[in-house]
Amino acid sequence: xxxxxxxxxxxxxxxxxxxxxxxxxxxxxxxNGDIAKSFNYKQGQFVEISIPGAGEAPFSITSTPSRxxxxxxxxxxIGRVTTKIFELKxxxxxxxRGPYGNSFPFEEVEGKNLYFIAGGIGLxxxxxxxxxxxxxxxxxxxIKILYGAxxxxxxxxxxxxxxxxxxxxxxxxxxxxxxxxxxxxNVGVVTTLMDKTKLSPLNSVVYVCGPPVMLKFxxxxxxxxxxxxxxxxxxxxxxxxxxxxxxxxxxxxxxxVCVDGPVFSYRDIKVFPExxxxx
Ligand SMILES: Cc1cc2nc3c(=O)[nH]c(=O)nc-3n(C[C@H](O)[C@H](O)[C@H](O)COP(=O)(O)OP(=O)(O)OC[C@H]3O[C@@H](n4cnc5c(N)ncnc54)[C@H](O)[C@@H]3O)c2cc1C
Ligand code: FES
Numbered sequence: 625x626x627x628x629x630x631x632x633x634x635x636x637x638x639x640x641x642x643x644x645x646x647x648x649x650x651x652x653x654x655x656n657g658d659i660a661k662s663f664n665y666k667q668g669q670f671v672e673i674s675i676p677g678a679g680e681a682p683f684s685i686t687s688t689p690s691r692x693x694x695x696x697x698x699x700x701x702i703g704r705v706t707t708k709i710f711e712l713k714x715x716x717x718x719x720x721r722g723p724y725g726n727s728f729p730f731e732e733v734e735g736k737n738l739y740f741i742a743g744g745i746g747l748x749x750x751x752x753x754x755x756x757x758x759x760x761x762x763x764x765x766x767i768k769i770l771y772g773a774x775x776x777x778x779x780x781x782x783x784x785x786x787x788x789x790x791x792x793x794x795x796x797x798x799x800x801x802x803x804x805x806x807x808x809x810n811v812g813v814v815t816t817l818m819d820k821t822k823l824s825p826l827n828s829v830v831y832v833c834g835p836p837v838m839l840k841f842x843x844x845x846x847x848x849x850x851x852x853x854x855x856x857x858x859x860x861x862x863x864x865x866x867x868x869x870x871x872x873x874x875x876x877x878x879x880x881v882c883v884d885g886p887v888f889s890y891r892d893i894k895v896f897p898e899x900x901x902x903x
Contacts, residue, residue, distance in 0.1 A: 629721070629724075629868050630721060630866075630868070631721060632672070632674050632680075632719035632720055632721040633654055633655070633656060633659045633719065633720055633721070634654070634655045634656075634717045634718070634719055634720075635652040635653060635654045635655065635695070635717065635718050635719070635720050636652060636653050636655060636715065636716070636717055637650055637651070637652050637712055637713070637714050637715065637716050637717070637718060638651045638652060638653050638714065639651040639714060640712075640713070640714055643698060643779075643780040643781070643782070644777060644778045644779075644780065645777070645778075646700055646701045646702075647698060647699065647700045647701075647745055647780055648698070648699055648701075648710065649686065649696055649697070649698045649699075649780070649781075650696065650697050650698075650699060650709070650718070651687075651694055651695070651696050652695050652696075652697070652718055652720070653693075653695065654695075654720070655717070663695070663723070664689070664723075665685050665689055665722075665723035666689055666723070666726075666727035666728075666730075667688065667689060667727050667728045667730060667752040667753035667756045668684070668725070668726065668727040668728035668749055668752060668753060668859060668886070668887045669684075669685055669722070669723040669724060669725050669726070669727055670682045670683060670684045670685060670722065670723065670724055670725050670749075670867075670886060671683060671685060671697075671720050671721060671722030671723055671724065672720070672721045672722055672724070672864075672867045673697065673705070673709070673718050673719065673720055674705075674718075674719040674720075674721070675705055675708040675709060675712075675718070675719070676719070677708075678704050678705050678707075678708040679704055679705050680705060680719075680721075681703075681705040681706065681864075682724075682861075682864045682867060682882075683697045683698075683699060684697070684698075684748050684749035684752070684859070684886075685697065685723060685749075685752055686698045686748040686749065686751045686752055687752060687755075688751075688752050688753075688755035688756045688759065689752070689756060690755070690756050690759040690760070691755065691759070697748075698745060698748040698751075698780055700745050721867070722867065724867045724868060724882055724883070725867075725881075725882055725883065725885060725886050725887070726883075726884065726885060726886070726887050727887060728749075728752075728753040728831055728857060728859075728887050729829070729857065729887075730753065730756060730757075733764075733829045734763045734764065735763070735764070735765065735827070736764065736765055736827050736828055736829050737764070737765035737766045737767070737768070737824060737827060737828035737829075738757055738764050738765070738766075738767050738768075738828070738829060738831070739767075739768045739769075739770070739823055739828055739829070739830040739831070740753075740754055740767075740768070740769045740770065740771075740830075740831050740832075741770045741771075741814060741817075741818075741830060741831070741832045741833075741834070741842050742769075742770070742771050742772070742814070742832070742833050742834055743771075743772045743773070743814050743833075743834025743835055743838040744772075744773055744774070744778065744780075744834060744835065745780060746832075746833035746834035746835070746838070747771055747780050747781065747833070748780065748833075749833050749859045749886075750769075750831055750833050750859075751781060751784075753831060754767075754769065754788070758788070758791060758794075761791070761792070761793075765793075765827065765828070766793050766794070766795070767791070767793065767794045767795075768794070768795045768796075768797070768821060768823065769788060769794075769795070769796045769797070770797050770799075770814055770817040770818065770821075771785075771796070771797070771798050771799075771814070772798070772799045772800070772801070772813060772814030772817070772834075772838070773798075773799075773800055773801075774800065774801050774802055775800050775801070775802045775803070775804060776800055776803065776804050776806070776807045777804070778800075779798065785798070795821055797810065797817045797820055797821060798810065798817075799811065799812055799813070799814055799816060799817050801813065813838070813841070814834070814838060814842065815838075815841050815842060815845050818842075818845055818846075818849070823849060823851075825849060825850035825851045825852070825855070828851070828855065829855045829856075829857065830846055830851060830855060830856045830857065831857050831858075831859075832846075832856065832857070832858045832859075833858065833859045839858055840898075843856065843858075843890055843894075846890075847890075852891075853889065853890040853891040853894060854889050854890075854891040855889075856889060856890040856891075857887055857888070857889055857890075858887070858888055858889075858890060858893070859885070859886045859887050859888075860876065860881050860885055860886050860888060860893070861881075861886070862874035862875075862876065862881040862882075864881070864882050866882070867882045868882060868883065869882055869883035876893065876896055877893075877895070877896040879892075879893075
């Protein structure tokens with residue numbers, strides 16, 4: 625953790641990858657070498673990225689702690705800050721403070737099967753723990769990634785997914801809502817993939833991220849399939865300001881998403897009214 629938790633530090637954009645028509649992945653490096661070295665993060669954490677004159681917004685770290693040197697964010701253009709970020713080019717600067725929040729369980733789930741269920745840009749935070757698991761492959765059981773997008777052109781990480789597919793004891797299943805003429809794969813929402821492979825509720829944990837409606841139906845189906853609510857982890861989004869538990873903007877029940885989350889077990893959040901938890 626950096627010394628002053630509110631202090632943003634400049635980072636240079638080293639690489640920009642166009643993922644979809646409105647999503648890009650940015651690889652960045654802190655200008656100050658000491659900051660770069662001391663920036664230790666965990667899978668599932670987020671940062672606040674600011675652009676002078678436009679404001680700041682929280683973004684998940686999509687790179688993986690076991691691959692130091694590469695700090696990556698996958699960003700969807702949606703409003704003021706993200707529109708400004710999309711105007712930046714390789715070599716330009718972003719300002720980053722963090723990392724903030726808790727993380728996906730990792731050491732605690734050693735020996736278990738890992739299932740990942742994502743929709744759209746929801747794969748961004750999961751990618752961090754997915755690659756972390758691949759970097760420690762013998763420590764886990766089977767790995768299955770179920771990923772849905774609106775159309776084939778709206779999958780993120782289209783270069784990386786074929787690499788994941790070839791890894792041992794790993795299955796990657798894709799689905800789209802709207803196929804194009806060339807799409808040969810599954811058509812339907814991501815829950816339809818849950819019937820196309822065997823997901824064992826025994827000795828397994830599930831990590832889920834996607835739009836609220838997807839989260840809701842995935843949770844219902846996992847519980848129906850016999851998964852325990854404490855074995856299901858979801859990462860939540862809320863409007864944030866401080867990012868460090870001071871302003872009260874991001875509460876869900878008595879929890880602050882910025883410090884108690886953004887990763888929650890379903891057991892922890894299901895006690896809150898549905899309208900608050902958006903799951
Ligand atoms: C912990 C955390 C991690 C996040 N990680 C990522 C990430 O990895 N990549 C990423 O692209 N975003 C991520 N977000 C969401 C991102 O912070 C917001 O989309 C943010 O509002 C973008 O700032 P902006 O100034 O561009 O948009 P704003 O100007 O704040 O919003 C513009 C308009 O878009 C609407 N809007 C804003 N956010 C959303 C949304 N998420 N869904 C639907 N409508 C919305 C607003 O209602 C508003 O009308 C994360 C959020 C949190 C809390
Ligand atoms: S964003 Fe301020 S308390 Fe969470």
